[in-house]
Amino acid sequence: MTKLLILSSDTGEGHNSAAAAIENAAKSAGFxxxxxxxxxxxxxxxxxxxxxxxxxxxxxxxxxxxxxxxIDSARPxxxxxxxxxxxxxxxxxxxxxxxxxxxxxxxxxxHFIQRFIKEERLGIACYTFVTDPFPPFWxxxxxxxxxxxxxxTDEALQALTASAIPAWxxxxxxxxxRPRFVPATMTAIREFRSTLKLDDASxxxxxxxxxxxxxxxxxxxxVHKVAAGANILIVCGRNRRLRWRIERMHHPRTRTFGFLDxxxxxxxAADIVITKPGALSTYEALACNVPVLLTGLRCLMPQxxxxxxxxxxxxxxxxxxxFDELESIIxxxxxxxxxxxxxxxxFYKRASADELIEKIQPAHxxx
Numbered sequence: 631m632t633k634l635l636i637l638s639s640d641t642g643e644g645h646n647s648a649a650a651a652i653e654n655a656a657k658s659a660g661f662x663x664x665x666x667x668x669x670x671x672x673x674x675x676x677x678x679x680x681x682x683x684x685x686x687x688x689x690x691x692x693x694x695x696x697x698x699x700x701i702d703s704a705r706p707x708x709x710x711x712x713x714x715x716x717x718x719x720x721x722x723x724x725x726x727x728x729x730x731x732x733x734x735x736x737x738x739x740x741h742f743i744q745r746f747i748k749e750e751r752l753g754i755a756c757y758t759f760v761t762d763p764f765p766p767f768w769x770x771x772x773x774x775x776x777x778x779x780x781x782x783t784d785e786a787l788q789a790l791t792a793s794a795i796p797a798w799x800x801x802x803x804x805x806x807x808r809p810r811f812v813p814a815t816m817t818a819i820r821e822f823r824s825t826l827k828l829d830d831a832s833x834x835x836x837x838x839x840x841x842x843x844x845x846x847x848x849x850x851x852x853v854h855k856v857a858a859g860a861n862i863l864i865v866c867g868r869n870r871r872l873r874w875r876i877e878r879m880h881h882p883r884t885r886t887f888g889f890l891d892x893x894x895x896x897x898x899a900a901d902i903v904i905t906k907p908g909a910l911s912t913y914e915a916l917a918c919n920v921p922v923l924l925t926g927l928r929c930l931m932p933q934x935x936x937x938x939x940x941x942x943x944x945x946x947x948x949x950x951x952x953f954d955e956l957e958s959i960i961x962x963x964x965x966x967x968x969x970x971x972x973x974x975x976x977f978y979k980r981a982s983a984d985e986l987i988e989k990i991q992p993a994h995x996x997x
Contacts, residue, residue, distance in 0.1 A: 635729035640787035744775035764936025765789035806983035814898035858890025922947035
């Protein structure tokens, strides 16, 4: 059987969501998949850098533009001095998995491991799925050591070719979305409302992600001011202080949550999802046929700006750069939000990672 090694990282939960979707499809297709996180598993220095990224994302997202430019300029994932220090680790890492295929879903994991495979002539296919559907991209996505690229949009394909990746090495596939993210039935929504003791008013889901970063408290206050009659659900992730501060307000129609294993139920039951423009959080909402309101408040990370602009261009959701814009969109109400459903069906075609797996299987499937 074909062994598929998926490379991901905890620096951005969307990468792990994509990895999980691919892993599920690979198992169904008869692969032996595994997800590994070499950044976190390798050296203490890499762990510190990953932790710094997550801290910046949670408490200082306004500095992410600076971080993006710094990494794209320094390109530590391409430097010989760093490669020489981790080469022995990479050898042990590859030996521990003995994969037939390596598939990266992270921009910092497309050089060192793939370079080692090529230098040692191990005969392991090296693929990359670009989880950013729209440019601008991290430069780390582009690597001379990757055999084939998979992207979700024509814009992503064009951006890769502009970075000197030959077009013949790039293929379009749907964004891998975990299979439980599907439109909810009316029965499921009624059960969800009953479980959380919600009335029949609109459900607004504010998704703070795994870490509850950004100006979530002010977002909540803005939403509550103009939609006090709605049911407001806030996913605070691991940000316990934020959850505590909101719960202290004792608003009867507000519910707060930490990290959720059944997050798909909350998305599918919502009338609108407010989230930063992360690719997987956006596509998972669209998979549930729920419009999104993408926020670029205080700052807009460069790697998410393309998707932010695409919400208006493809009309699958809303985009707010200011709190006044956020207030205006929420005040329009559910009748206006549902107008986006027709555009969602045009932009997003329901799919899992099956097509990606089909494209990598023919040349490597076990006889």
